[in-house]
Amino acid sequence: MIKPRVALVGAGWVVRNIWAPLLVQHHAQIVSVIDPQADAGEAFPALSPGPRWHRCMSDQALQGCNLALICSPNVHHVQQALRAMDQGLHVILEKPACLSSEEAEQLIQRSRETGADLLVSAAAAHRSDVRAMVAALAEGAVGNVHCIDVSWRRRHGVPRPGSWFTQARQALAGSGADLGWHLLEVALHALDYPLIEAALCNHVPATADEGRHQASWRADQDPGQIGIVEVESQSFSCLQARGGTLVRMSTAWACHQERDETRITLYGSAGELCLRTTFGFSQNRIQQPSLMLTANGTQTPLAFTAEDNLAPYRDFLGSRIARLGTCPQSRELEYRKLRSLASAMSSLYPHLTPSCGARSGD
8 A cells, every 4th residue: 555645736625624634534645735826825734744835736746746636626627637647646536527528538548558546536426325225226126227316406505606616617517517426426336337328408507696505514705795606506417328227417506495405216127216315515404314215115214324424535535545556447447437427527518528618737
């Protein structure tokens, strides 16, 4: 096992509150922080020794590191991952890793050429309730799967209105790529990562007042401020996987329902399996998550282990860091996962070709 020496590319809320503390728990050393924001250099006062701060990615910024965690604005993900692998670093890419199949092939090819591991962050598939659902599916609880419904709809949950998350040139896409990536990660995992071949989509532009509906648990701006939301706040789609199975998806950063809720329903030849919970960190969540199997008119609740919100991220890191650079089988699975997710993004956002936007490494 290598000792991870990490370059954090991006120092936003998720990095400061989730990834950095968990990396330290897994005995990683954070060597470098790469972020243009002026406060990024002081974002981790408890770390000793303190990391270097760099405003942009460079050879100097990556010096002494063997792992890059890329959590920068979406538009930079691909070029920054390519550059890090060129410097010999393994890479963990936050969602959405990329938004086209062409970009996925670029990343995979560079990983093969350099020998660097390319990991797509996949916390949702490491949730205890999702693992219980997938285990029931593997045991034949629903038979052959015909359709999967996935939805994640928030009452008030726009991420940092006015920031890069909601700017079209930086985020490229909205709730469908943000919340939808997590949902597709679970749905495509349940189907063993097929390619998506077709899609019908309705991406709903944000209304003028939706900048008020920020994600309050992030606590990173004045609740009275209204930021412009240039990307879609809601998305509705139907995707067809190779083999014919449908994935129907609904996402919303802001909507009319009372609670922030994630729902995943598998419809099969032998039964239906429904997970009702809340992904993420919202406090306005489903208080009693449930996993219910329905077969022949009978409902049977399935048990899963209760866990804290950080547990899936902890499990993801724990299972991946120990195998960095040592497991070719895991590398091939990551490639298949990335191809599957990228094909979904390509179908959802066919206008976002690799030439769209300024995908620079800075």
